Amino acid sequence: MKPKAAVVGLGFVGRAHVEALRRLGVIICGGLGSSPGSTAVACGALGLAPAYASLEEIASDASVDVVHLCTPNFLHFQQTSQLLRAGKHVLCEKPLTLDSRESELLVSLAKDTQRVGAVAYNLRYYPLCQEARALIEKGAIGRPILVHGSFLQDWLLYESDWNWRLDPKLGGSLRVVSDIGTHWLDLVTWVTGCKVAELCADLATVIPMRQRPRGRVETFQKTDPGNAEPVAITTDDYASVLFRLEGDVRGVMTVSQVSAGRKARLWFEIDGSEGSLAWNSEEPNTLWIGRRNAPSQELPKDPELMSEATRRYAAYPGGHPEGYPDTFVQLFRDFYGYLEAGDWQEPRSFPTFATGHEQMVLCEAIERSAQERAWISLGGE
């Protein structure tokens, strides 16, 4: 029988989850917002019914198989724990927790409760990111030697910009690294199949004082400067991280939320011994394949031109662009397909709690490296 879902957190990304579940025909039992009032408004706007009154209500609703957590970071650990214990599978937004102790506990708890956890590193599910991974696996660019790129945004450029992520109690002690840096790191380590072995990071809080509005602010929304109070900022606006992957792959990542004109541009380039791959999330329907002794190539998101194993991630023909909302559909299809199959011994193609934990470990290494101004080994991870 098809698993049924509930969605907790109905802001910008919660709505993306709702839409994607519907496209797949997954039944959504209901939603839960940050307060009874906001729950009612959001469920009404989304046509979701009935609305839940509390997480407990969801936990005890026997018709719910899977809970999607689209809540602020600081809630993830407690909510996930509660739901796993209540027998629910959990698909949690990234970052999975506030620290690696919590994420390790969730990995264990999921194992103990025999529930399946996933983390929404959805960018993997751009069809051409799947293809990039397949191309590297089949040796299309030889051995990876260098990985570099960035994830740049501008929505926190001004000191009047505010969001709950700026508050370390709600978002964690890292911000740009945990919010978008882990997307980048997850993506390139997954695409290359190589984990981070050591790293050296530089972090900066470019805007040390911001104006916090007295009301609630939606992610990516601008605030009213009139009704605000100054707050000292400790989280990172910018980070660059030198790293070495297993297999002596070298690399560097730059992330920023203060780069004017870059709305949400994740870019990576992977240079191999026989060719290169480059991709950019703002123009996701083309994968550049660099060649030395031949013209470079533009691979379109065209199922006819993609690998046997990856073309199913392209839902529409070539020339019909797919985008951000489509990545959730593909991620959820993998996840729900796994749940329906029901064999927890099968390898998991989607990002799991182990993935989420791995990213928390990286975040802590980055934070420590920046504090100590030194290379940090991820030895043994």
Next chain:
Amino acid sequence: MKPKAAVVGLGFVGRAHVEALRRLGVIICGGLGSSPGSTAVACGALGLAPAYASLEEIASDASVDVVHLCTPNFLHFQQTSQLLRAGKHVLCEKPLTLDSRESELLVSLAKDTQRVGAVAYNLRYYPLCQEARALIEKGAIGRPILVHGSFLQDWLLYESDWNWRLDPKLGGSLRVVSDIGTHWLDLVTWVTGCKVAELCADLATVIPMRQRPRGRVETFQKTDPGNAEPVAITTDDYASVLFRLEGDVRGVMTVSQVSAGRKARLWFEIDGSEGSLAWNSEEPNTLWIGRRNAPSQELPKDPELMSEATRRYAAYPGGHPEGYPDTFVQLFRDFYGYLEAGDWQEPRSFPTFATGHEQMVLCEAIERSAQERAWISLGGE
């Protein structure tokens, strides 16, 4: 009460309709494919139930308010007529009919039956196409003076490529013009607000003989060369059309289904007395605004940077690309919103049967112009 839908035709574009309806929370009463067998398979894959056995069954299903017709062109007229008479609203794929006599009859019939008709010129609903129209309306590029561009595909490049559209009995006497040319013409006349006054066309059947496979072929799919028979082709692989819009705007359109490497690339440039706009459907999240005495601009699909009236067509923040499937969501939202409001005297922002008729008239003028090798006036249209 929210209107409920049924979807007829469950191929490539039928699936796009199903997905978009679900994203909006519209209830789909069921689907109908080209045969009982294909209906069962498609409804199963899409999770649609119950499946209908015939159009009559849909026509007589009182729970259905709106029928989406995603069938081959030659069926549109008969099916739409039947459904309007049965009291259904109809959203029909383009082109609306095989000729302008039929489309005129449908316009009348919808009026007589007091039902609402729409045609799926979905490309208007790329957020930056909405924005292009708003920018021109507010004078951002002055008075439009030139319009030029193309819609290029390559899926019919080889003589072994086959699709029902190649058969004039199923698709009509025009092909590239009616299938994608009308998308282009609808888009630029809607964006500029100027109708075509006269035109001069050149058509070509570049591949005069093709191999028709003996089985059924899905749109955008490749065929098995083994089991095929040669068929003489009379429909157009290529067209270029010089035209003048009302207000002495000059222009030219090129369309082709035999341009290698162009998967489905609609591109237009509108040059005005104070600036230009250019947009390309394969990279739909940027609108280029050309300037003479200042740097040109790249407007991203970012609600924060779009006009008050159009930002609601951008469902996600800047930097989060939207694509082809999203256009159907926006089109259907306009259409279903109109139906829910229930006042047929209100102006209709979506493409109507009148739009579909207008395109059929243009198609016939293009065909005649190419035959007579002469300019044709659309006088009085």
Next chain:
Amino acid sequence: MKPKAAVVGLGFVGRAHVEALRRLGVIICGGLGSSPGSTAVACGALGLAPAYASLEEIASDASVDVVHLCTPNFLHFQQTSQLLRAGKHVLCEKPLTLDSRESELLVSLAKDTQRVGAVAYNLRYYPLCQEARALIEKGAIGRPILVHGSFLQDWLLYESDWNWRLDPKLGGSLRVVSDIGTHWLDLVTWVTGCKVAELCADLATVIPMRQRPRGRVETFQKTDPGNAEPVAITTDDYASVLFRLEGDVRGVMTVSQVSAGRKARLWFEIDGSEGSLAWNSEEPNTLWIGRRNAPSQELPKDPELMSEATRRYAAYPGGHPEGYPDTFVQLFRDFYGYLEAGDWQEPRSFPTFATGHEQMVLCEAIERSAQERAWISLGGE
């Protein structure tokens, strides 16, 4: 012995000729401007000495072998005739003359005087245009089937913009077609190796009244609005031309000098039965090669990746962009190499007076087609 040069006309393009001759080590005996005063100023600025006082002086200077004519169009015929008769080879800027009668006479006169004529269709000499031609010759895209594109500028967008080309007595009865349209037509017919068989044109004078300043205006310079008088304009700001090339290649060209944001953007796409080529003069160091069943390609201007026959037109390694000034170097190298070799029976790889005549014939057909609003055959040309 190496031929020596003189340059007549020291405006924008005359300076480009001087620079290119110097890069090749060609000795420039002197220059001649539009008046003794401007000659002195320009020769001083360019370090050219001695300056000539008249064309007669150049004609009778035995040390001069080649004269470069960079003068306004209406002077080309008389000046070329005089110089050929004086025994000089002539490299003339385009268009060669004001009409095809004149250009035919120059073809004959060059033959009679045994002098070599060239016309500065320099865009052929972008390295990747040479490569495009070589690729088509070797069948890399199969048989050409469609040719389309544009040449767009914005320097005459406003009614206050002025240049001698606007005056039909100085520039001829056509403007955008003869000034930049012939560049496009020369380029694509040379690249494909197919001549124009018939055409159908639409011309427009978008700005029917302009402000002519009382002083002289340099090409691409803006004028002082204060000291100007209104003048009715008869020449074309815009043209689109449907055409058929020999071998039933279909095509269309759009040219404009009123397209805001397009500074001097020549773009062509050539679609063949097995692939496509696209190139854009504002980013001239990449040639796009479109494929149906494989990723499309980006060929860089890299001698290592170009054809044996064309790599010599790329003077610098890949990644080292070349531009507009470099095209003159390559054109002149071909032309002077031919002169040095001294065998007039050898085929000429550069654009000749016959090329210039061919373009004048096309211009007249375009003008007539637009007047008659009808297709015109170039039969027998």
Next chain:
Amino acid sequence: MKPKAAVVGLGFVGRAHVEALRRLGVIICGGLGSSPGSTAVACGALGLAPAYASLEEIASDASVDVVHLCTPNFLHFQQTSQLLRAGKHVLCEKPLTLDSRESELLVSLAKDTQRVGAVAYNLRYYPLCQEARALIEKGAIGRPILVHGSFLQDWLLYESDWNWRLDPKLGGSLRVVSDIGTHWLDLVTWVTGCKVAELCADLATVIPMRQRPRGRVETFQKTDPGNAEPVAITTDDYASVLFRLEGDVRGVMTVSQVSAGRKARLWFEIDGSEGSLAWNSEEPNTLWIGRRNAPSQELPKDPELMSEATRRYAAYPGGHPEGYPDTFVQLFRDFYGYLEAGDWQEPRSFPTFATGHEQMVLCEAIERSAQERAWISLGGE
């Protein structure tokens, strides 16, 4: 009186110097290659006469005012010293020397001999790099906060690729950093006006063993694999450098000669408190200006749209691309203009020996940082 030049080193870049000098009308007294034979061949091909037999001959040629050194790095110090002492001005290719001790001596020697030294950091002279600097100076992007980018090449991707730069005795102990990294560092520190305060580097020799051919190999040329011997490589194929500029600007640079498909792509992005700038040397005729609350801009290399102070660096109108060879013209124009003016107290707008020395100091800090795996302060530099 106009200074006269001689050119030493007639390989790839020596030819670029010769061409650029000629475009400016500078008299070239002669050239000197790596051997009498190669001197004769190169001077013949370039039309240079007379050829010199030795550096001594140039040093003692009273007609020579300026010597251009386009020789391998290990010769720069000795040759420059000799020429300064002989009273010549010297324009030396980068890097200026093999270490900072040498470069410091040259700075002193130039001062003592009252001769003017320049280093060919020619990339500054792309017109839009000049413009980027002017925009930052006038506050167009507010205060610079982040600088990031890369310089990527692929000509040393394979172990069979060889060039003298691979030999530390000829090129120095660093390779990718000194050869192209210093271009990047010079460019962004010059554009922002901020010097490097501290840095942390990671270097890699990706290909530890290469095949050295027994003959001489021209830069950017491929070698014959038949006649080669294995050589252990100690110099860097790749480097990434975290850095902080004065004023707490953060940044990171990545350089590589093993990135397939990147021929010579220098890219930088400078993020400021009010806007961003991005530029790419493979498409040098557009400067991207990023904005948060407005569409981003594409500034073309168009003198009409550039700043008053920088438009003279754009030699041709907008839409007429300029490239790599043109940068030398602009650099030499600045340098020779300074020499002609003759006042050594005037500020120097071109890159000087002090610039070259600064880059050598940076190279050594980078090398030390990579060895020690630690941040290094440039304190006091």
